[in-house]
Every structure is written in structure tokens, then in C-alpha cells.
Amino acid sequence: MARQPIYSKSQDIVAFELLFRGQSGEDLSAIKDEEATFDVVVNTYANIVADGGKKFLPCYLKVTDEVLLAGTLPELPPALFSLEILGRSSISPEFVSKVREFAAKGYRIVLADYNPDDPKFEPLLNVIHVIKLDIQLLGLGALPGIIQKLRPYQLDLLADKVETKEEFRQCLEMGFSLYQGYFLSRPEPVKGKKISGSKIILLQLLAELNNEQATGASLEQIAINDAALTYKILRVVNSAAFAVPKEIGSLSHAITLLGMEQIRRWIMLFLTTAADGRPNELTRTMLVRGRMCELLAEINGYPNGMNYFIVGLLSQLDAMLDIEMAELMTEVPLSGEIKNALLHYTGTLGDVLSDVEHYERGQFEELSRGIDRAFYEVAYRHSLKWADQVMSALLN
Template identity: 60%
Template sequence: MASTGSQIMADEQQLQVLMARQPIYTKSQDVVAFELLFRDTDGNFVEGLKDEDATLGVLLGTYSSITKGGAVQSLPCFLKVTDSFLLNNDVPELPKQNFVLEILGHSDVTPEFIARVKGLAQQGYRLALADYDPRDPKFEPLLNIVHVLKLDIQLLGLDNIPALLQRLRTYQLELLADKVETQEEFRRCLEMGFALYMGYFLSKPEAVKGKKITGNKVVLLELLTEMQRPSATAQSIEQIALHDPALTYRILRVVNSAAFNLKREISSLSHAISLLGIDQIKRWVMLFLTSTDKTKPDELTRNMLVRGRFCELLAEMLGRNEPINHFIVGLLSQLDVLLDMEMEDLLSQVPLQQDMKDALVGRRGSCGELLQQVEHYERGEFEQLSRELDKPFYEVAYRHSLNWAQQVMLAMQQA
């Protein structure tokens, strides 16, 4: 069973940093690395890592982990580094295979700085350069040293990029398209031959007019409708689930998995409901509603799971009513992207309470407010976070949500 917010705060180590991660994708929208969004208590990028073995351990243990093909893998993290961090020669012993050091565009590119960057490359560190401005000659020496070049497509303008790529061909660089905000921008960058992609293009639906929810999603919606009825029983819910035996089997596989740590096997949905309660089964019905087909990348489902759990934990920590409803709102907040439907059209077919629909469409009410907090956190907009909670609570809740989502992805992939 899922731990409560107070249990998690008691069990988990509290760090004096805020960290979030942003995926870096390949052409096929697989995640191959994460950019680390990092602030210590003084608002610095990386200074908080210098003497913090605990932070480094959490970073390597949770923030770089991903579930792929039913197994857990560790991916490299892009870590933004300041001039002082590099030049003071006190870069901690970062495992080279786990980090890409990201040099910032406003760096003061002195001969000393170039020598230091070259030395790090010779030691085997992978290096990236952000905020590249083709009009500024200071970047030229770095292009022969770094491995990855980030190009901000919003700043440079998509129409100007083909000519720039021609000029960059002489350098042996892996090109990363940054700030890719729509599927159309992703397609254009794909045609230009970028190797890597960052941005929120996965969060934007490509709505298909008049589209209806189909397949086993219909059975899942019927289950949700029944679960909302005050007179619903374990038997009435099970009767609907039996319309799709394969789905019932998958739900039972997940409930019996390590994610629940049950002492004995559950053999029927009515048994599961009597043992765990309708809210827990509602959670798993929601999870299967959000599970993706092969046309959408796993990262979308993963992010929906993280959002759902993060919203729920914040609701518990703040003493809000109905944490399960906050979970559902966080989880469904990208269902429009998953199903390629406008959120309003989608919600007309999904049986949810009006306050939850208001949260999803207009970020209103308790659920909408906490969803907005979660969106700020995952974008690294830490200054926008509410002061109702101490900052370390956010990081612990986010970290727990990453781990929880990983467990659930494993269970769902094996079901």
C-alpha cells in the first residue's frame, strides 16, 4: 500500500536542495538522459553538491533511474556548472559515466577557463554547451572541446537553424534541440537532423476532432462510473470488470505485485475491494486508463504517475480533504495528450466530480492549486512554490513520487 506523506517525511532523508529532472529524448522519443534542475538553499546551481555525499547518493539512486523494458536502468544527468565551480578545482569526484557537465553561455571564456574545460574533457568527462549564440566569437574555442551543443530553437528561430547547422558541420558535435514546445516543432527539428531533443512538446495534445474513447478504456470508464455511485458494491464493480477478462487479470497481477507487499494472493476483484477498499482499486483503474499504447512514449505515462502521486502527497502533507482526488487530478492532467483529445471533450466522456473537472480545465480549487504547484516544481520554477510547506518537503515528495512511479511502471509492464 502507498505510504502516507507523514510516514515518508519520517523515513526519507531531507536534503537542503531542490531537484527536479527534465528528460532528454532521442529521435524516437526514448529518454536517454535527464537535465538536472537544481537549487541549493542559497539559490545556487551546483555548489550544494560540493560537500554533500548524501545529495550525490540520492541523485545517482533516484534522479538518474528509469524503467525500461521491465528493468531499471541508470541514465546520465546533465548538470549545469558555474565558472566558479569549474575554476576553483573543487569539482567533486563525479562518476564520469553518470554526468554530462553543462557549461553555461554567460561563462567568462578566458584562456584559463578554456584550459580547465579541455582538462576535464581529457579526464573523460562529457561536456555540453548551452545558450550558444552564433554571433559571439567567444564560443568558437569551446566548439572544438565540448561533445554536445544545445541550440535554443525559440531564441535562434527555426527558420535560421538550417544555415547554422551547415556552419557547425565541421565540428564533431551531437546537436540538442532545446525548448521544443510543440509536436510540429519536434517534426521540423527531426527533419533538420538533430540527435537529441528537450522541451515540453510531449505535453501538448494533437487533438483529433470528434474523437471518442474506445477499446478497454470504455470498460475502465464504466468501472469508474460505478465506483462513484454511493450504492456500488464489490460485486457490482466486478460484474463490469468481467466484460474485459484480460483487463481484470492485469489489475489483479498488479495488485498482487511488489507494489502492494501483500501477505497472500488476491484471486478476484471483489476480494481485492473487500481487502483494500474501493479507493485503492479506483487508483489502479485510473492507472490502466492512463497506460499508453505503443504510439506514445513511456515518459508520458511515467510523468502522469509522478504527477498523481506528487499531488496526493502534497495534499496529505497540507491536510487537504480527499487526497485520492488530488491523485486522480494529477494523474489525468495529461490524459488529453495521451488520447489526442481536447481536455473539455475528454472530460465530457469521463465520469468525474465537477470540482475535479474544474481543476483539470482551469487549475481551480484545492486539486487545481496543488496541480499547479507540481507543474512549477517539475519545470524547476522553485521560486513559484507556495510557502505553506518547507522546501525540503517538496523535494522528498517529488523523489518519493519518482520511485513510486518506477515501481508502478515495472508492475504494469509485467502485468
């Protein structure tokens, strides 16, 4: 099971689409047999850290017409689950009646794979609440006409498969209220764009950490050039995201307690926050990727787990800074092995990163066969919870 975020106009996450495979493909066997599974969904996949606290977001659950008509759908809390109807469904009068029944119970109904040229969808338009429009399949040029046709139904329009920030901007102008896709993870390079001052100091710290002669004092001399950064590092290290035996009063003290490798981890985390030093939704994805890469490396028995963490964490640094990855790699003091994994997916570092990207997109059939599939979900769940801890620390 994995989750894909659904964003608002302001690029805040407002829901998650659940991506899963049961014993029979996209059936509900993965969630209907055990009530405890709902706790897993709510506490792992519907949970998010935002504004200094936890909140639960609705999950879009794909359901087939067979499941709806057979009455095998468990009693799900309508506040936490929206039912997503698939476009390949056989939309009979009985099916429409059943959908209307679920809507009357308080479920929000989402229609995916909408084809404006197929009249079979017409009976549903007065029943559903959200309609997903695949902008890659339908084409941006055709969308205004489709939106005009749908306007009388007063539906929430969800732009699906939004790949770039330019596509997001165009859909925003057309009046879409919801967005899904990888537009947050694609860079929008600006010619001559520079890395901010605080990021430069972080890169200097990272370079010093690669120096065998580095000491707590030498790192502290670099960090004191940005007092706010030093304070933030100490706050995070003192937080629940990383348990330490007692309060840490200085960076050199932190290094003594945690060691150079853990300090390197935190420098990487700060490098992935937004320009104002605040984490955003892209930060969350980068944290999950980094931790999951590290865990899969441990499960596979690969040495130097920290390198896998770095590769996963920095895999979207180009989107964070709006600078091409190739250009970034000339400025970031990393090994050639890590840089090649980020640029070309080479070696075991690149293989693990590729697996993690496939998993988060629900492309489970693309995963390598090196380890049992169940380990991927275990690593993913753990990474989501770990990312929440770190996000909470970064937000405080």
C-alpha cells in the same frame, strides 16, 4: 532538486538534466558537501525503470565558469555526469583549457545557450560533445543555417524547449539527435478521434465506482468484457507496487482486500497507459504528478487525498489520448471540483497541481509559501520512487 528528461529520436529518455537551487542560487553547494548526496542523485534522479528492470542514466549538471576555474567541483563519475556549460560564462583561454581537461577525464561536455552570432563560443566547438539550441529563441527558420555551420564539428545536436509535437517533427527532419521540452505533454487533437475500447471500459468502471451501490460483483461484470484488462489489473494488484497479504484471484476479491478507493486508484493508473496498454514516458510523468499532488495535500492537511492524486494523474490525459481536455471532461465521470481544477486550476486542487508543475520544471521561485520548501523535494523524491514501482508493475 528536480529532473527534466532528455529524449532520443524514438522519444526514449537517455539522460536527465538536474535542476536545483543551492544556498547561492545555481551553485554546487547542494551537491558538493556530502558524498551521500551522490547516492541520492544516482538512486533517485538518475534511476529509471525500463524494459522490466532498472537502469541508470547520465545527469546533465550545470556548472558556472567560477566553479570550473576554482577547482571546487567534486570528483564525479564521468559515466553518470555530463557537465553543462552556461552561455553566460566568460570563455577565456584558461576556461577553454579547463574544459578540455574535464573532457580528457571522460566527461561529456554540453554547451547551453549557444548564440551563433557570438564569436566567443568558437574556441569551445572543438572541445564540447553536445550543443543545446534553444529553438524558441533562435527560431525554427534559422536552424538549418546554424546546423550547417556546426556540421564540421560533428556534435550531438540537442533541440531545447521543444514545446509541440510538430516542432519535434521538424527538428527530427533537421537531424537533431536529442530533445528537451514539453512536446510529450502537449495534445495533438485529431478531429473525430475516439477513445479506444479498453479505455471506454475503464471509464465505465470509473463511473460504477462513483455509484454508491457499487459492489465487487457489479465491477466484475463490467471488467469481464475485456479479459486482458482484468488479467492486467490482477497482475498489478499482486505486484510489489502494492503490498497485499496474499494472492488475489478475482477482481471482487481484490476489492474486498483493498477497498473501493484503492481500486479507483488502479483504474486511474490503467487509464493513463498508452493505447496499447503499455506505459510510456508520459505515463511516468503522470504517475509522479499524481503521487506528489497527493503527498502535498497530506502535508498541508487537506482532506480527500485521493482527489489530489486523480487531478495530478489525469492532468496530462489530453496529451495521452490526443483529445482536448475540455472534451475529455465531458466523458470522464469526475466531480465538478476535479474537472475545474484540471481545466482552470481552481481551488486547492488546482493550487497543488500548479505547484507540482512548477516544481517539475525547476521553477522553484514560483512555489507557494504554504509549507517549507524542503517538503517539496521530499515529496518529489518519494513520488519518483513510487512511480518506478508502478512502472515496473505495468511493464511486467
